[in-house]
Amino acid sequence: MTEHQTKLTSSEIASIWTNYMNDSMSKCILGYFLKHVEDDEIKSIVQFAYDLSTAHIKKLTSIFQEERIPAPIGFTDGDVNMQAPRMYTDMFMLNYIHHMSKIGMLSFSTFTSMGAREDIRNYFTEGLNESSKLFNSCSNVLLSKGLFLRAPYVAYPTETDYVDSKKYLSGLNPFSNKRPLNMVEISHLFINIQTNLIGTKIAQSFAQGSSIEKVQKYMLRGRDIAQKHIQVFAKVLLENNIQAPASSDICITDSIDAPFSDKLTMFSISLLNSSGIGNYAMSAAASQRSDLILHYERLSGEVAQYAKDGFDILIEHAWLEQPPGTTDKDQIVKKKDTMD
Structure with a gap:
């Protein structure tokens, strides 16, 4: 057989x-x-x-x-x-x-x-x-090398408990005190600061190397978006007396000669955009304070628009390779009609 x-x-x-x-x-x-x-x-x-x-x-x-x-x-x-x-x-x-x-x-x-x-x-x-x-x-x-960027340290919990009020989920009212961040929320704020930190350097390096003005502006815009998102997340941590992580060791040189094609750098940024949107969705789902969920939803929308503009550039320069797709059945019928 x-x-x-x-x-x-x-x-x-x-x-x-x-x-x-x-x-x-x-x-x-x-x-x-x-x-x-x-x-x-x-x-x-x-x-x-x-x-x-x-x-x-x-x-x-x-x-x-x-x-x-x-x-x-x-x-x-x-x-x-x-x-x-x-x-x-x-x-x-x-x-x-x-x-x-x-x-x-x-x-x-x-x-x-x-x-x-x-x-x-x-x-x-x-x-x-x-x-x-x-x-x-x-x-x-x-x-x-003593360069691992660790999440913030906080005091160990001393007891277990259940949420006893719907106020635990609040956070949008500016006239009421927000509850302290829980450790799940802290961990997601940290990882999103960390990923945006390296994102700023990647985008800056791609801008330095590109000879196409539209790509340069796109990369610098991405750098600025990442820096703004870092500030948003860092502010939330600081409001809870938690120092935001920072690293001065993720560096690039002053070279302006492109190591990579613009096609590659634009694809690379699109991959980081997808990863970032996924991180924000997961962080929103894991967070219980309503102000944090709103932050993630709002910033995710900004990344999505930035990603869409990047795809426009990829298409404009014929750099976007099309994933495998299915056959358009309607087109098959139309083609048959023209052959009859």
């Missing part, structure tokens, strides 16, 4: 397509990092991340070929200028990989949950394990 391989579902095709796009971008960025990184510990992290992206692209290409599905164009050597001078410090590289490994863990867990075929689930499960290993390796190096 001949065994037939079950065809990929739409979710599985979407997952491998998205993974290919992300890893082809990462390989370009990490390859550039490898050329300039100096610290031996950080170089080993960059090399590990680069090897993962390379292995993923090879495996995904094999899957596309076996299934006779066109592989994405993605990003190639033409999207990275290896001759460009150093744009990023070693500490930026480490923090960038640390941040992207978090996105990787979330992505791979989602891809795994959408898989039906065992080989696809196994691939994404392995990707999740690799992302976790990369995250832990980055964390250990950051800790060893």
Whole structure:
């Protein structure tokens, strides 16, 4: 009896397509990092991340070929200028990989949950394990160098209790005192400050390297949005006598020579936008004070509009690769009518 391989579902095709796009971008960025990184510990992290992206692209290409599905164009050597001078410090590289490994863990867990075929689930499960290993390796190096950006410390709780008033959910009335933040809310404020901190540096570096005025303005606008969001979240923490996290070690140089194509940088920002909107949605769902929920909803809308404007630029320059889609049945009928 001949065994037939079950065809990929739409979710599985979407997952491998998205993974290919992300890893082809990462390989370009990490390859550039490898050329300039100096610290031996950080170089080993960059090399590990680069090897993962390379292995993923090879495996995904094999899957596309076996299934006779066109592989994405993605990003190639033409999207990275290896001759460009150093744009990023070693500490930026480490923090960038640390941040992207978090996105990787979330992505791979989602891809795994959408898989039906065992080989696809196994691939994404392995990707999740690799992302976790990369995250832990980055964390250990950051800790060893005393540069791990920790969440705020607060006093340990001394008892357990239940919410006894609907006032616990309030926070919009300016004439009443807001209850203190709980630890769940603090953790989400912290992580959103942290992600926006690195977002400001990424956007600034992309603006420095671009020669297209519209892209420059877009990147600087993204930097300013991220800085404004940091201020919003930091203000909430300070109102609760909690110092907002800050790091002076996530740095870029003054170089204005582009290491990456505008197509790659615009795609990279769109990925960060998607991640940011997801973070805000999760934070809103986890927060119980109404003023925090309103902040997340309002700021998420601002990021969504910014993302939409970015897609307009991608389309305008023919940089936006179209994900696999379904056949338009109406168009098939119309085409048949014209042939009759």
